[in-house]
Amino acid sequence: MKILVCISKTPETTSKIKFSEDATELMEDGLQYILNPYDEWYALVRAVELKEEFEGSVTVINVGPASNDTVIRKALAIGADDAVRINVEPASAMSVANHISDYATGKDYDLILLGKESIDYNGSVMGAMLSEFLNLPFIAHASGLTKGGDAWEIERGITGGTERVRVNGTVVVSAAKGMAEQRIPNMRGIMMAKRKPLEVIEAENKASSLETVGYAYPAEKTAVKMIDPNNMEELVRLLQEEAKVI
Amino acid sequence: MSGSDRFQSHDYYLLDELLDEEHLIARDAVRSWVTQEVSPIIEDFAERHACPTHLFKALAEIGAFGPSLPAKYGGGGMDEIAYGIIMQELERGDSGIRSMASVQGSLVMYPIYRFGSEEQRLKYLPKLASGEFVGCFGLTEPDQGSDPGGMHAHFREDGDHVILNGSKMWITNSPIADVAVVWAKNEEGVIQGMILEKDMPGFSAPEIHGKWSLRASITGELVFEDVRVPKANILPGVSGLKGPLSCLSKARYGIAWGAIGAAMDCYDSALRYSLEREQFGRPIGGFQLTQKKLAEMITEITKAQLLAWRLGTLANDGKASPAQISMAKRNNVLMALEVAREARQIHGGMGITNEYPIMRHMMNLETVLTYEGTHDIHLLITGMDVTGLNAFK
Numbered sequence: 001m002k003i004l005v006c007i008s009k010t011p012e013t014t015s016k017i018k019f020s021e022d023a024t025e026l027m028e029d030g031l032q033y034i035l036n037p038y039d040e041w042y043a044l045v046r047a048v049e050l051k052e053e054f055e056g057s058v059t060v061i062n063v064g065p066a067s068n069d070t071v072i073r074k075a076l077a078i079g080a081d082d083a084v085r086i087n088v089e090p091a092s093a094m095s096v097a098n099h100i101s102d103y104a105t106g107k108d109y110d111l112i113l114l115g116k117e118s119i120d121y122n123g124s125v126m127g128a129m130l131s132e133f134l135n136l137p138f139i140a141h142a143s144g145l146t147k148g149g150d151a152w153e154i155e156r157g158i159t160g161g162t163e164r165v166r167v168n169g170t171v172v173v174s175a176a177k178g179m180a181e182q183r184i185p186n187m188r189g190i191m192m193a194k195r196k197p198l199e200v201i202e203a204e205n206k207a208s209s210l211e212t213v214g215y216a217y218p219a220e221k222t223a224v225k226m227i228d229p230n231n232m233e234e235l236v237r238l239l240q241e242e243a244k245v246i
Numbered sequence: 247m248s249g250s251d252r253f254q255s256h257d258y259y260l261l262d263e264l265l266d267e268e269h270l271i272a273r274d275a276v277r278s279w280v281t282q283e284v285s286p287i288i289e290d291f292a293e294r295h296a297c298p299t300h301l302f303k304a305l306a307e308i309g310a311f312g313p314s315l316p317a318k319y320g321g322g323g324m325d326e327i328a329y330g331i332i333m334q335e336l337e338r339g340d341s342g343i344r345s346m347a348s349v350q351g352s353l354v355m356y357p358i359y360r361f362g363s364e365e366q367r368l369k370y371l372p373k374l375a376s377g378e379f380v381g382c383f384g385l386t387e388p389d390q391g392s393d394p395g396g397m398h399a400h401f402r403e404d405g406d407h408v409i410l411n412g413s414k415m416w417i418t419n420s421p422i423a424d425v426a427v428v429w430a431k432n433e434e435g436v437i438q439g440m441i442l443e444k445d446m447p448g449f450s451a452p453e454i455h456g457k458w459s460l461r462a463s464i465t466g467e468l469v470f471e472d473v474r475v476p477k478a479n480i481l482p483g484v485s486g487l488k489g490p491l492s493c494l495s496k497a498r499y500g501i502a503w504g505a506i507g508a509a510m511d512c513y514d515s516a517l518r519y520s521l522e523r524e525q526f527g528r529p530i531g532g533f534q535l536t537q538k539k540l541a542e543m544i545t546e547i548t549k550a551q552l553l554a555w556r557l558g559t560l561a562n563d564g565k566a567s568p569a570q571i572s573m574a575k576r577n578n579v580l581m582a583l584e585v586a587r588e589a590r591q592i593h594g595g596m597g598i599t600n601e602y603p604i605m606r607h608m609m610n611l612e613t614v615l616t617y618e619g620t621h622d623i624h625l626l627i628t629g630m631d632v633t634g635l636n637a638f639k
């Protein structure tokens with residue numbers, strides 16, 4: 001069983017996000033980065049579990065600069081066998097998907113796994129783009145994944161319940177909560193990861209039709225307004241005029 | 247019960263840039279482990295003066311026992327900086343949890359690795375590394391603390407055994423230990439180390455109760471009444487006080503790092519509290535007196551980090567002298583205790599409760615200031631190192 005897991009690097013959840021003065025750039029100074037939790041906790045850990053159960057190999061792939069190597073090594077410490085980094089600054093989701101599909105084409109993976117989204121831009125588009133470029137079926141937001149005979153058996157949460165699907169052949173699956181549990185790498189794994197192969201592939205950036213025009217901070221949280229329970233009119237007025245929800 | 251763990255680390259001098267990938271990954275792994283396994287339970291165990299013994303196996307699983315020993319014997323094969331960072335993160339959780347790992351790794355596995363025979367290594371090290379065995383280290387006695395050279399524990403030869411008599415005091419893990427590395431004098435008065443197993447007749451390890459410090463770590467005595475110890479259990483590779491002292495160097499090195507973790511937890515909590523707590527219409531962090539405390543805390547933490555990091559690079563090159571280790575242990579532990587005290591004040595009344603980790607760290611650090619060589623003894627070591635004159639006696 002050959003599994004490819006796409007991993008990305010995202011700012012740590014408690015990081016203070018700052019934009020440049022003209023609000024067109026994210027300031028990276030002082031940001032601490034982590035392996036995107038959906039890629040790590042769910043996609044990668046499930047891939048490693050499947051490998052342990054059915055044998056085979058898990059390759060992780062990242063599109064990005066050398067500074068991403070720390071999160072890639074962490075993925076190797078958790079249990080991936082080898083890693084590939086496409087050495088370009090990721091320009092857009094589309095260009096990343098292009099790079100990954102170029103790499104994966106012709107390599108006969110049985111499964112391509114990735115997190116349902118990265119927790120920075122929350123785009124949730126990578127899986128769909130990748131499956132389109134590779135001409136493979138795509139199951140989004142899966143909360144369970146196992147092998148039943150020749151087919152993949154996949155569970156996904158839907159409104160009011162769970163949907164179970166079977167897919168024959170290679171499939172792209174984006175992983176959501178429930179697919180696996182976080183695995184903390186142990187010191188032995190960390191040392192072994194140092195010796196696992198990390199292949200760096202030079203590439204030209206793919207043309208991207210997307211340009212970020214600007215960023216804005218969310219509105220600051222304001223204090224709670226207390227309204228006298230006997231003053232319904234005031235409540236209705238505030239909901240209409242200030243909160244603008246009715 | 248304690249609130250949720252909102253810890254965030256602080257790296258004022260961008261020291262992460264001095265660390266290798268493996269250090270950063272190990273640090274984050276142990277930090278996550280502490281947040282998941284230690285923070286949710288530690289206030290409760292400390293309050294009940296109970297040792298979370300289930301954590302021995304868990305500590306073994308992440309590889310916190312003997313991380314810098316070779317993989318062949320169950321160690322991690324990591325460098326000294328990685329070992330220090332692991333201790334720092336464990337002590338961020340609790341000094342008692344760090345003590346479990348320090349004793350097992352530096353005071354039990356290390357002497358068996360360094361001074362033991364190959365049979366002793368293969369017999370004990372993998373079981374200690376995997377947490378199947380808990381170990382303890384017996385040096386201090388009821389009447390011999392800072393002056394271990396005057397110890398009374400002694401043994402005499404009896405065929406292929408020795409007969410051990412005496413007692414040890416303040417021994418971390420002793421009541422639950424499967425094996426004990428014990429230091430005692432032979433008939434010529436020379437100190438030697440030996441490995442005791444818990445079921446040897448005449449050997450007992452009663453618990454010491456009533457500690458107001460390191461409450462989540464179990465401490466006890468070791469009592470030897472004509473214990474017959476096979477000669478094969480004597481550590482062949484060392485005799486004299488340098489045996490136990492070299493183990494202590496290793497553990498003290500870890501404490502120099504560990505104390506930074508406790509200090510960081512207190513500082514982080516105080517910084518957050520100072521921004522959230524308002525008095526006189528604004529956050530208390532806006533007042534100069536609070537800022538003085540916070541600014542001095544992060545300054546001292548940063549200095550301690552630099553000291554530990556440099557000591558780590560020296561240790562990696564095999565050049566860290568015992569006196570250099572003493573300086574870092576002494577400086578960093580007092581630093582942590584002072585940070586805890588200032589952090590306590592910033593938390594006002596809340597600072598004395600178990601809603602925050604401050605009082606627990608502060609009480610723990612009183613032990614850390616005393617064990618592995620008291621604060622004053624380390625000063626005398628520096629004094630002797632710079633003057634060449636011995637002020638101990």
Ligand SMILES: Cc1cc2nc3c(=O)[nH]c(=O)nc-3n(C[C@H](O)[C@H](O)[C@H](O)COP(=O)(O)OP(=O)(O)OC[C@H]3O[C@@H](n4cnc5c(N)ncnc54)[C@H](O)[C@@H]3O)c2cc1C
Pocket residue numbers: 349382383384385386390391392393415416417418419459460465613616617618619620621622623626637638639
């Ligand atoms: C919770 C806990 C766990 C411990 N775990 C272990 C363990 O696992 N194994 C182990 O072997 N030991 C352990 N210890 C013992 C610890 O190392 C000793 O407590 C420490 O070495 C000090 O010895 P003492 O308590 O007898 O104090 P003493 O040596 O009696 O010292 C009392 C005071 O006198 C001062 N003093 C002593 N001599 C001098 C001098 N020459 N000049 C100036 N001042 C001096 C000291 O600095 C101190 O302030 C532990 C202790 C505690 C509290």
